[in-house]
Amino acid sequence: xxxxxxxxxxxxxxxxxxxxxxxxxxxxxxxxxxxxxxxxxxxxxxxxxxxxxxxxxxxxxxxxxxxxxxxxxxxxxxxxxxxxxxxxxxxxxxxxxxxxxxxxxxxxxxxxxxxxxxxxxxxxxxxxxxxxxxxxxxxxxxxxxxxxxxxxxxxxxxxxxxxxxxxxxxxxxxxxxxxxxxxxxxxxxxxxxxxxxxxxxxxxxx
Amino acid sequence: xxxxxxxxxxxxxxxxxxxxxxxxxxxxxxxxxxxxxxxxxxxxxxxxxxxxxxxxxxxxxxxxxxxxxxxxxxxxxxxxxxxxxxxxxxxxxxxxxxxxxxxxxxxxxxxxxxxxxxxxxxxxxxxxxxxxxxxxxxxxxxxxxxxxxxxxxxxxxxxxxxxxxxxxxxxxxxxxxxxxxxxxxxxxxxxxxxxxxxxxxxxxxx
Numbered sequence: 001x002x003x004x005x006x007x008x009x010x011x012x013x014x015x016x017x018x019x020x021x022x023x024x025x026x027x028x029x030x031x032x033x034x035x036x037x038x039x040x041x042x043x044x045x046x047x048x049x050x051x052x053x054x055x056x057x058x059x060x061x062x063x064x065x066x067x068x069x070x071x072x073x074x075x076x077x078x079x080x081x082x083x084x085x086x087x088x089x090x091x092x093x094x095x096x097x098x099x100x101x102x103x104x105x106x107x108x109x110x111x112x113x114x115x116x117x118x119x120x121x122x123x124x125x126x127x128x129x130x131x132x133x134x135x136x137x138x139x140x141x142x143x144x145x146x147x148x149x150x151x152x153x154x155x156x157x158x159x160x161x162x163x164x165x166x167x168x169x170x171x172x173x174x175x176x177x178x179x180x181x182x183x184x185x186x187x188x189x190x191x192x193x194x195x196x197x198x199x200x201x202x203x204x205x206x
Numbered sequence: 207x208x209x210x211x212x213x214x215x216x217x218x219x220x221x222x223x224x225x226x227x228x229x230x231x232x233x234x235x236x237x238x239x240x241x242x243x244x245x246x247x248x249x250x251x252x253x254x255x256x257x258x259x260x261x262x263x264x265x266x267x268x269x270x271x272x273x274x275x276x277x278x279x280x281x282x283x284x285x286x287x288x289x290x291x292x293x294x295x296x297x298x299x300x301x302x303x304x305x306x307x308x309x310x311x312x313x314x315x316x317x318x319x320x321x322x323x324x325x326x327x328x329x330x331x332x333x334x335x336x337x338x339x340x341x342x343x344x345x346x347x348x349x350x351x352x353x354x355x356x357x358x359x360x361x362x363x364x365x366x367x368x369x370x371x372x373x374x375x376x377x378x379x380x381x382x383x384x385x386x387x388x389x390x391x392x393x394x395x396x397x398x399x400x401x402x403x404x405x406x407x408x409x410x411x412x
Contacts, residue, residue: 001340002373004366009264012377019377021261024339024366026293027381027388027398028258029232049257052234053269054354055227058215061351061358063259063267087232090401101407112410133230134207143349145267147360148260152267154353160210160230167208171218171225175233175390182233182388182398184381187405190398192233195296195387197394201307204318 023185027192030088030183032096032115033062034126035076042108042117042126043072046099048183050085058157060085060137063150072105074151080124081139083155086131090179093189120161127161132178134161172197229391233398236294236389238302238321239268240332241282248314248323248332249278252305254389256291264363266291266343269356278311280357283345289361291341292334296385299395326367333367338384340367378403 009017028048035043053059064074077083088096095113103109110117110126118129127134137155144151166173176194184190215223234254241249259265270280283289294302301319309315316323316332324335333340343361350357372379382400390396 001367002370006364009363009366014262016377017264018261020366020379021264021363022258023379023381024341024363024368025256025258025266025291026235026237026339026386027233029234031232050231051255051257051269052228052231053351053356055224056220057354058223058227059354060231063257085231093401094404097404098407101409103409103412107412112412133232135230140353143351143358145259145349145360147346148263148265150260152349152358154351157215157227157230158212160215160226161207162230164208168225171222172391172394173226173229174394175229176396180232181401184398184400185378188378188380188400188403190382190400192388192390192396192398194390194394194396195299198300198303199393201304203307203309206309206313206318
């Protein structure tokens with residue numbers, strides 16, 4: 001086993017540390033968050049920190065980096081109170097990754113990639129067309145993480161759209177059937193294949 | 207596309223909603239958190255909410271469900287201030303899942319599964335033996351999420367152990383080479399295969 005002590009971690013080159021620490025916690029979710037400014041400019045950006053927070057109410061959270069540089073996703077969702085979460089499938093990983101490039105606020109990542117914008121039922125926030133799962137979310141709260149100046153955004157899932165073939169009889173969503181990917185570190189995209197689904201774990205007799 | 211409105215989500219059967227909402231945010235990390243009580247009882251439990259929070263300092267977070275029922279992981283990490291994060295590889299998914307069964311505090315999940323305990327260098331907290339990645343963590347803070355009564359635990363990664371073959375020249379950890387899995391919902395375990403690793407995304411000329 002290779003070992004990194006606290007002292008080793010602290011003395012790493014910045015890029016090396018970014019790669020190591022971003023990939024060491026395991027696979028991450030792969031989503032595009034789409035927003036629209038009050039002026040009507042659309043924005044889409046890749047996020048790998050979206051986490052299930054609870055089922056009743058249906059809540060998710062994600063982490064935003066410090067607001068010391070412009071973060072269009074954050075300013076739009078604060079201004080409008082809404083955003084959408086769209087799953088990244090294997091056919092759009094290159095465009096999804098490119099959405100992390102830093103463009104001015106007036107430039108939509110939808111125009112700079114082959115990602116297509118979709119509006120549904122007059123909902124004033126874009127979705128990513130053809131994403132296997134699309135979730136309309138409403139901002140609820142934010143928690144400043146004082147240990148490093150990041151923000152945990154908490155949001156409620158208001159409307160869920162998913163490809164019919166993904167939905168199983170008991171409500172479980174078979175992500176594999178939408179070719180949904182997961183992220184390894186900052187820049188690795190991987191396609192999971194289901195190994196097994198288990199029953200609810202009950203204690204063995206002691 | 208299948209659609210669930212807010213009203214649909216609220217009126218779902220409890221188990222159906224648990225399955226749907228737990229799997230709709232995408233693939234999740236797959237980790238075993240191991241702790242030890244002050245009395246020396248070991249505990250290990252599966253978690254799917256561990257998220258990278260930042261690289262400098264090296265921070266991770268995870269979500270704990272309400273403390274209305276005994277949560278041995280939480281009481282141990284509060285008492286001792288430390289815990290370990292151990293990646294789940296494809297060969298231990300059945301035992302890892304079984305660690306979610308509710309045993310009394312005096313019973314170690316290490317004894318009720320084939321998961322093996324490992325102690326290193328007198329560090330007073332167990333690791334899961336043969337896990338491809340093992341991280342010794344120190345509790346930093348907790349943030350109560352008032353929207354649903356969960357807790358975000360923030361911890362610093364103090365020492366990292368990983369199989370040599372996983373570590374790439376630039377610090378990136380190739381999780382695939384450790385057969386690290388990801389979790390789909392409450393009970394699905396999937397094995398990701400790397401599709402591509404991209405360069406840092408720079409804006410195209412406008």
